[in-house]
Amino acid sequence: MNEDKRRQRTKMVTYPSGAVIPERDLGKSPVLECSHLGIEFGGLKAVEDFNLVLGRTEIAGLIGPNGAGKTTIFNLLTKVYQPTHGSVLIDGLDTQSMTVVDVSKAGVARTFQNIRLFGNMSVEDNVRIGLHNQIKYDMFTGIFRLPRYFSREKQQHEKAMELLDIFNMADLADAKAGSLPYGAQRRLEIVRALATNPKLLLLDEPAAGMNPHETEELMDNILRIRDSFQIAVLLIEHDMNLVMGICEGICVLNFGRVIAKGTPEEIQSNPVVIEAYLGKKKEAGQ
């Protein structure tokens, strides 16, 4: 079923500003707006003049050769790095003076290229960490085990289980996160990110290290998550099958600059992209 859905191309529409978003998101304000975003590390322009508008429920891909600045953009969006130029609006809010924690509260969650789960904690506790700002109680309630402690803990447990169920991981709840197989760790990272109740989910190479079968499953799951949570997804991925299969808009980076933008079809036939990936053809060959 999802297979067919993937084949049905989303109709993309253009804003007066020039940004392209899926037609179904047209009436809603964009979830992310980057304009002229850039960062320099001691003179080296790691990212330059990056512009991106994401629709409410858009799945977009960020691709490019290694070292193109893709993860740097994620770090800029989450304020791990402070941009030297430009601005990032999340759900209309300027992130200029926000901290990493503020951005998380504003609704951005991410996963990591090199998995960063809390390996010594249980699978359930990892998800509960994501729920930290969702279900709250104070320290004294915790220490003196007031009735509120039990009700909140129960709430957390139920919510965590519900989220783990997305990937059928509920039976792994008590396992140590660090001892899970690689693919399961990647899935748990997505669950943990979803626990923070995001509006925008950033996935950094979600299919890395997965076999083709697992990647297929992941594609279905990303679509399913987008549909049931009604969130936007921005993903970095080298697996072109995944990117071309589920992304509605694609942005190609090389040396910190956007070299192409468009739908999967447009990107696949773009000569600049082909050149960035495969190198320039020799004159004689043309």
Add this chain to the structure above:
Amino acid sequence: MAFLSSLVNGLSLGSIYAIIALGYTMVYGIAKMLNFAHGDVIMVGAYIAFCGAQYWGLPPVMCVLTAMLVCTVLGVTIERLAYRPLRQATSLAVLITAIGMSYLLQNLALQIWGANPKSFPVDLVALPGFTLFGGQLRISGVTLVTVLANIVIMAALTFFTSRTKLGKAMRCVSEDRGAAELMGISVNRTISLTFAIGSALAAIAGVLLCSAYPTLQPTTGSMPGIKAFTAAVFGGIGSIPGAMVGGLLLGIIEILSRAYISTELADAIVFAVLIVVLLVKPTGLLGKQVREKV
């Protein structure tokens, strides 16, 4: 019977070391820094309790609570003013700042309370002791309270870190600060909380220490502070049960060597044992193997 009596004394001293070691180990585990001013927070706690009993006429429980309150505020303030601005600095800079903070506290205490040793009110922990084996083994009230306090504190902290939301937040900040922040956990707040808990415990340790060894002066906290730090390393720094085990063992080793080997050499023996343990198990008794990222 003399041996049993030494063992009980060792357990009591060890419990005090364990409570102090908790402060070192928690701060190290979460903020990744060595707070060398921790020993001097103990001294301040003891002075506050002393003033409460001597000058302000407070009942014993209020003396301890006031000391805890003052130390909590002190600990959080020290972190806010001296350590937080250095969050991105090298660990050496933070270490030196902590040592400076230690001397600052000692000299402030010297200014406020003078150099003359104060004799700590021994009746602050006024619980009757009891005797066992027909009067051969005497266990004082202070010993009893100390050991009990240690057990309660350990149980409460273990529960807090493993079963409550804030405790889990502390553990995940300790494991991966960056990822914790991206999940919406405020690292600054978590570190403040750690300092608050550690300093409140330091106040309790100060009162217990001075109840057992009732001479109070501005340097009172430094030697127990160093030994508790040793205990934390001994048990595996960063580990709460490690602080407990390290503290108790250190206390027992110290008292037994004082009783059976040499009073003068007791401290030397304590540190020699530390060196041997670290040679055999560099992460300490209960310390986890640190995986280096390549």
